[in-house]
Amino acid sequence: MQTITIAARKGGVGKTTLATHLSVIAAGPKRPVLLFDTDPQRSLKWWWDLREGDTPALVECEARELAKILPAAEQEGVAWAIVDTPPHAENSIAEAMRVADLVLVPTRPGPFDLAAVATTLDLAQRVGKVPLAVINHAPPRTGTGEPAIVAEARETLVRMGAIVAEAVISQRVAMSHAVIGGQTVNEYEPDGRAAAEVQALWVELQQRLKG
Secondary structure: OEEEEEEOOOOOHHHHHHHHHHHHHHOOOOOOOOOOOOOOOOOHHHHHHHHHOOOOOOEEOOHHHHHHHHHHHHHOOOOOOOOOOOOHHHHHHHHHOOOOOOEEEOOOOOHHHHHHHHHHHHHHOOOOOOEEHHHEEOOOOOOOOOHHHHHHHHHOOOOOOOOEEOOOOEEOOHHHHHOOOOOOOOHHHHOHHHHHHHHHHHHHHHHHOOO
8 A cells, every 4th residue: 555645834735636636546446545634624525525426435534543544444455545634733744744655745836835835845854754846736838848937936846955746737727627526637527638737647656656
């Protein structure tokens, strides 16, 4: 079983949206996925309640409970555990990071978001993890190159010492439509650009976990 913890000490950067999308794209035959909602706001549970069916499965818990729950989940054959975290509770975020095989740190490309991400990267390093930053809610690409604000954000994150995902998740209307309906873009608009971006991120995460 592989565990991905999605963490950011700033709210509004898209942690829950990434958790929903990665959980659905990871699921497959003989690859059960278990979502963990450790955020007291329970946004992930809200989305899960809107879904038809019970895939992926979801557990509501506190982060301190993960160390006991995850081994039991692995014994039951869960292939992927994806953990959504609260934005401001340092102890809870640290607990969720400690049990992760990969810590994913989403950030918007704006200057205040980038300034705030340093505390999350530092926390991950303090618990012995090498975090992967991903630029989220970015302006859509209109040409062959990245939008200037995305390129600048990437450079800033690298200067901060972060490893930055090549994949970028753009802010697209399809994402909102999908989530409101209890879906992901890969279900709502499987041939769309948003779905392709999520797929690219998932492929990159798998490669990093294998490496």
